Amino acid sequence: MLEQLTGHEDPHPIYERLRAHGPLTRDEDGMWVTTGHALTNKILRDRRFGVRYADGSFPDDGSPLxxxxxGMDAPDHTRLRRLATPAFSPKRIDHYRTRVEKVADSLLDSDEFDLIADFAAPLPISVISDLLGVPDADTADFAAYGALVGASFDTGVTPEMADATDKVLALFDRLISERRRTPGDDVISSLVAAEAEQKLTAREMLGTLVLLLVAGFEAMVNTIGNGCRALLEHPEQWQLLKSNPDLAPAVVEETLRWAPAVHLTTRIAHEQVDEIGKGEIVTLIIAAANRDPEVYPDAHRFDITRPHKPEHLAFSSGAHYCLGATLARMEGDVAFRALARRMPRLRQAGEIRYRESVVIRGMRSMPVSRS
Structure with a gap:
């Protein structure tokens, strides 16, 4: 049933058809799927499920990354995640906020622009570049490469994506070599130090850096874009934000619930768990769980005054809870405050083009005007 979806259509009618069969069901292709918030959260937290098979093997997606x-379970997941955690300390995030605010203001000087290409994309790439210590001269290429690598979630491995991957890895190889000679105060330097102490391999370091690039870029581009579109399609909510910019964090949370960037993820049973057999794959429909009517009253309504208890699952849950969640919330807060303050008469000014993906949901283009 999920294979019937396209990237631009509303997937929630299909999610609701699946929900009618209960929180856990098999779709028409025999695939286990979850739609309920409680069960999805439970499986994400259950150590009897993993992202790999019980023997440690991994479903091959053909990616050259x-x-x-x-894509790892404990103990490797725990070890590598711990090495990346210092980059997201409260002190660092406070430092990033000042830069994000300056960048956001600098991006909102045009009367007409593309919300995605001219605002939602350059804003997070500036943060990732700062976090990783990417020189300003490489930032434009970094953003282009990151977008192409991220697009592989939609299209699979294409010649363009393979070329982008080669360039991303070459850039990281160069920066790693530079940090080995001259360490700095950035993530690459800290990982180089960890490699010298044999806490991770060179290949694991590259994997961590690519993850930070793609995850940080993709999640925020789509969160900012999806949130802005939701606000403009719900004028009363847009008016609420404009009259009270302190609701910006609430806009972030409701966007993550109502229109998350990532709609689906999977887990593999490492042993028999109730009716789910060992080695069977479960598709967790995060977007359906986030609109579970047993958790969120009037769940299909976009409402920035909604209390978010329990928390939505846009950042996953359990061991794989998003490492950069606090940073993402800060970026979204800054972005929506800036739009409300600088663009109070913002409106859509052209046709929206959507991504062709059933996993990562968002827009490729959204022309807007400030008046």
Missing amino acids: PQSFL
């Missing part, structure tokens, strides 16, 4: 800790 080095494997990151996102």
